[in-house]
Amino acid sequence: MMNKMQENISKLTSDLQSIYEDLEQERVRTNLILGAISEGVFMLDRKFCIQEGYSSNLKDLLNHPDLAGREFFSLLENRIPEDNIRSTQEYLEFLFRDDLDEETLNELNPLSKIEFHYEDQSGLWLSSRFLSFIFKRVIQDNKIVSIICTVKDISSEEDLTRKLEESERYNKKQIEWLVNILHVKPILLQEFVKVVEDELKEIDDALKNPIDFGGYNSVLNIIVRAVHRIKRNAAILDLNFIKDQAVRFKDELDQIQKKKEVSGSDFVPIVVRLGDIRMMMQEIHTLMSRVKHFKNSLRTTRKYEDGLITSTISELIEELCIETKKKVNFKYEDFNSEEIPFQHQQIVKEFLIILTKFTILHSIETPEQRRAANHNPEATIELETFNDDINFGFKFRHDGRLIRIERMLQKVIDARDAAIDEEDPIDEKSQLGSEVLQLFFTPTSNPMHIGDVNDTDGILQDMQMVKKKLTLHGGRSKITFTSEEYCEYTITLPKK
Amino acid sequence: MSGKFKLMIVDDSTIIRKVIEKNLAIFNVELVAMAADGKEALEKFKETSPQIVTLDITMPEMDGLTVLEEMINIDPKVKVMVVTALSDKATGLKAIKLGAKSFVGKPFTEEKLKESFQNLLNQLKSGE
Amino acid sequence: MKETDLHFFIDSTVNYFEEITGYKPITGIPYLKGAEPVVLEYTGIIGISGKRKGSIYITASGEMLQTLAGIILGTKEVGSPEIKDLIGEVANTISGNVRQAFGTDFMISVPVVVEGKAKDIKTPDDIQSFVIPLTWQDHKSFLIVCLE
Numbered sequence: 075m076m077n078k079m080q081e082n083i084s085k086l087t088s089d090l091q092s093i094y095e096d097l098e099q100e101r102v103r104t105n106l107i108l109g110a111i112s113e114g115v116f117m118l119d120r121k122f123c124i125q126e127g128y129s130s131n132l133k134d135l136l137n138h139p140d141l142a143g144r145e146f147f148s149l150l151e152n153r154i155p156e157d158n159i160r161s162t163q164e165y166l167e168f169l170f171r172d173d174l175d176e177e178t179l180n181e182l183n184p185l186s187k188i189e190f191h192y193e194d195q196s197g198l199w200l201s202s203r204f205l206s207f208i209f210k211r212v213i214q215d216n217k218i219v220s221i222i223c224t225v226k227d228i229s230s231e232e233d234l235t236r237k238l239e240e241s242e243r244y245n246k247k248q249i250e251w252l253v254n255i256l257h258v259k260p261i262l263l264q265e266f267v268k269v270v271e272d273e274l275k276e277i278d279d280a281l282k283n284p285i286d287f288g289g290y291n292s293v294l295n296i297i298v299r300a301v302h303r304i305k306r307n308a309a310i311l312d313l314n315f316i317k318d319q320a321v322r323f324k325d326e327l328d329q330i331q332k333k334k335e336v337s338g339s340d341f342v343p344i345v346v347r348l349g350d351i352r353m354m355m356q357e358i359h360t361l362m363s364r365v366k367h368f369k370n371s372l373r374t375t376r377k378y379e380d381g382l383i384t385s386t387i388s389e390l391i392e393e394l395c396i397e398t399k400k401k402v403n404f405k406y407e408d409f410n411s412e413e414i415p416f417q418h419q420q421i422v423k424e425f426l427i428i429l430t431k432f433t434i435l436h437s438i439e440t441p442e443q444r445r446a447a448n449h450n451p452e453a454t455i456e457l458e459t460f461n462d463d464i465n466f467g468f469k470f471r472h473d474g475r476l477i478r479i480e481r482m483l484q485k486v487i488d489a490r491d492a493a494i495d496e497e498d499p500i501d502e503k504s505q506l507g508s509e510v511l512q513l514f515f516t517p518t519s520n521p522m523h524i525g526d527v528n529d530t531d532g533i534l535q536d537m538q539m540v541k542k543k544l545t546l547h548g549g550r551s552k553i554t555f556t557s558e559e560y561c562e563y564t565i566t567l568p569k570k
Numbered sequence: 571m572s573g574k575f576k577l578m579i580v581d582d583s584t585i586i587r588k589v590i591e592k593n594l595a596i597f598n599v600e601l602v603a604m605a606a607d608g609k610e611a612l613e614k615f616k617e618t619s620p621q622i623v624t625l626d627i628t629m630p631e632m633d634g635l636t637v638l639e640e641m642i643n644i645d646p647k648v649k650v651m652v653v654t655a656l657s658d659k660a661t662g663l664k665a666i667k668l669g670a671k672s673f674v675g676k677p678f679t680e681e682k683l684k685e686s687f688q689n690l691l692n693q694l695k696s697g698e
Numbered sequence: 699m700k701e702t703d704l705h706f707f708i709d710s711t712v713n714y715f716e717e718i719t720g721y722k723p724i725t726g727i728p729y730l731k732g733a734e735p736v737v738l739e740y741t742g743i744i745g746i747s748g749k750r751k752g753s754i755y756i757t758a759s760g761e762m763l764q765t766l767a768g769i770i771l772g773t774k775e776v777g778s779p780e781i782k783d784l785i786g787e788v789a790n791t792i793s794g795n796v797r798q799a800f801g802t803d804f805m806i807s808v809p810v811v812v813e814g815k816a817k818d819i820k821t822p823d824d825i826q827s828f829v830i831p832l833t834w835q836d837h838k839s840f841l842i843v844c845l846e
Contacts, residue, residue: 191802191803199803278732281727281729284726284727338726338728338831339705342701342705342708343701345729346701346704349699349826349828352730352826583783583784583790584780584783585767592772628806628807628808655792655793655795656794656806658798658801658802660801660802675795676790676791676794
């Protein structure tokens with residue numbers, strides 16, 4: 075009896091030993107697997123606590139030395155936003171409910187891709203990684219007993235995806251710009267870049283010395299006009315990406331101008347937008363140097379580029395005539411744009427735009443007025459270039475009779491047909507001439523009340539600026555009146 | 571307690587140390603030490619055993635939160651008032667979690683500093 | 699850098715002066731820093747790391763800092779060490795306060811103080827620097843924000 079019992083005990087012990095050994099081997103194997111895999115693997119019980127037997131990498135991923143028995147959500151605190159912790163809690167609670175479909179729930183996993191923040195011992199931020207948590211139900215006897223989770227560091231994939239997206243965006247933008255740029259003659263593009271840079275410099279100067287430029291509102295006006303000029307020049311060359319940026323800029327400026335009182339911090343969006351334009355210009359420079367080698371073989375020249383200045387003026391005349399219901403015959407057979415030295419192209423264009431605007435708005439009469447005065451109802455604007463060894467010049471002539479200025483000029487004309495040169499020695503005649511020029515170039519002394527006041531002020535301020543530029547270029551301006559027939563502006567610029 | 575409470579001021583800015591010293595002089599405290607960085611703070615803390623410490627966070631050598639943790643390890647009863655420009659809630663909560671009893675954001679007014687310090691003194695007096 | 703980012707710094711600076719002295723500084727028109735130096739007698743620089751990278755600095759005259767230190771300490775006897783220290787503290791507080799907006803992953807360094815009119819303060823070449831002129835009690839100073 076005793077022997078039988080001993081035998082049974084011995085067998086039982088041996089069986090138990092064998093089971094233990096199997097289990098031990100299983101445990102060692104499991105530990106080996108959990109120690110070797112690069113993912114974090116763990117099981118969550120119904121209280122959302124991490125169970126014994128998790129992969130060693132999990133400690134690194136969750137940045138915690140001892141995870142067994144820890145509540146999962148507490149490990150997420152300060153690592154991910156609170157909102158995400160709350161939704162993870164809901165999601166995992168749902169995962170334990172067997173009336174809900176696991177596949178559907180997986181779509182709602184808030185931790186499928188999450189930025190995980192790491193801190194040092196004292197709670198200071200160290201770094202962050204992108205982690206992906208995938209949860210699966212563990213079912214025994216048709217019951218959900220726990221949840222198994224794998225965690226993977228997807229930072230490099232995420233980083234790569236982001237870089238790819240960024241690079242795609244960047245390339246797309248560059249191609250768009252490149253296509254735009256390739257359509258423009260390099261010389262015009264160069265000129266355009268210079269114009270924008272000049273405008274940006276003017277804005278910078280005004281921002282840095284607001285008092286010298288007449289205070290915040292004046293600075294704002296300077297910026298509005300500079301942005302308008304950038305927009306106009308970009309539109310002429312069909313550089314839409316710059317035009318669009320300028321339009322957005324203009325909208326922001328409009329908002330600021332609507333304010334009753336402008337303060338320094340109102341300029342913050344302007345400066346940020348300026349920064350964007352500066353960066354854009356830098357990229358254009360890079361693109362320009364890239365296309366330098368193959369530009370001519372690739373581009374299709376647009377016809378109008380050869381006569382860009384005259385076509386711009388022609389369009390402007392057309393627009394203004396529609397607006398003012400006036401009629402103008404534009405003659406430019408003697409205007410040869412190829413004679414204009416490169417460095418003066420922009421100033422010539424700007425001067426012509428300003429003069430055209432001013433002439434149509436304030437000097438040329440309506441067809442009815444002209445008819446009543448026994449004149450051709452269609453007025454004439456003529457352009458002409460001239461050249462010698464030292465100077466280049468152009469003439470802008472029109473046969474409009476300015477209602478108010480005409481009276482002032484009459485004094486000069488009565489004296490004799492006169493050539494009034496700003497640089498002449500001061501005598502009565504030239505003083506009157508200077509007064510006339512003042513009318514054009516000084517907004518504050520504007521005696522006219524014709525047309526829209528803001529528009530007139532704008533033109534006069536633009537004129538003042540163009541005149542300043544003309545002086546910088548070493549140029550001179552002259553107005554000549556010959557009887558009542560015409561008024562002629564002569565602009566001379568040194569060739570070198 | 572009839573004697574004065576021992577105070578230590580830790581801040582890398584001389585001017586802030588002076589401002590705190592000036593404002594807290596009206597209280598029943600004895601300034602036993604001042605320190606300009608985390609390392610110096612811990613050395614002086616061990617030497618002088620202050621009961622109250624005003625502590626900056628952004629400091630050279632050792633940041634204030636590490637110093638705070640060490641101080642609490644050395645003397646769990648010490649009352650630490652964190653005075654910092656790091657005004658985000660997370661930093662404040664972290665400091666409280668680590669054992670700070672009060673949190674004052676820079677820039678502070680004299681009133682705010684004094685009020686917070688008074689509360690800290692009350693805690694010390696009531697033996698919390 | 700976004701417009702709101704710049705506003706955080708401006709608000710933080712205005713708040714600092716107002717809180718400490720009761721007088722708000724007047725913010726001038728900000729502009730993009732070019733090649734020209736923007737440096738006055740004392741400059742406090744803070745390096746920014748973490749998720750955003752860059753630096754900010756505030757530069758002011760000795761006279762302004764003397765007045766400011768006088769108000770803070772309640773005395774007219776303010777020496778050069780206090781003035782140097784103060785500009786670092788101003789830079790530290792301004793950048794520390796913006797963490798409320800940028801979050802804890804906006805890491806700030808301890809301040810570095812430059813005394814005397816340096817040629818210029820170096821900021822990263824590839825990041826644009828914004829200059830915010832400030833006038834506090836008739837004293838001019840500049841806040842320069844250079845943030846990725």
